[in-house]
Amino acid sequence: MTLVGSVRRIVAALTVLPAMAVTVHASDFNDYPTSARVEYVFGCLKANGETRQAIEQCSCSIDVVASLLPYDRYITAETVLSMAQVRGDMGSPFRTSEQATGAINDLRRAQAEAEVRCF
DSSP states (O other), X not given: OOHHHHHHHHHHHXXXXXXXXXXXXXXXXXXXXXXHHHHHHHHHHHHHOSSHHHHHHHHHHHHHHHHHSOHHHHHHHHHHHHHTTSOGGGTHHHHHOHHHHHHHHHHHHHHHXXXXXXX
């Protein structure tokens, strides 16, 4: 094998590796089901006005949240927020536990980053 042939193979391998990394990242980024993304965007639109600009900003926002927070952690935070609204002893663990607070804080940090990037 010649030096030129070796260099071509190395260049070809180096060209393929970044594309594979992007593909892996894209699959991580798209672990949110479409229904969860739509639900987020609908809520965001209600909070920010139902304009074309808000659609763009809210779509951007869920993309940022999805890139920063794994879907299972997002579901945990959404569940905690929902259950914390239950009155009495049933909702108390969701309002006071360290794990619940951590999940909510993760979601709020991701949403704050989305706010900075998208709005």
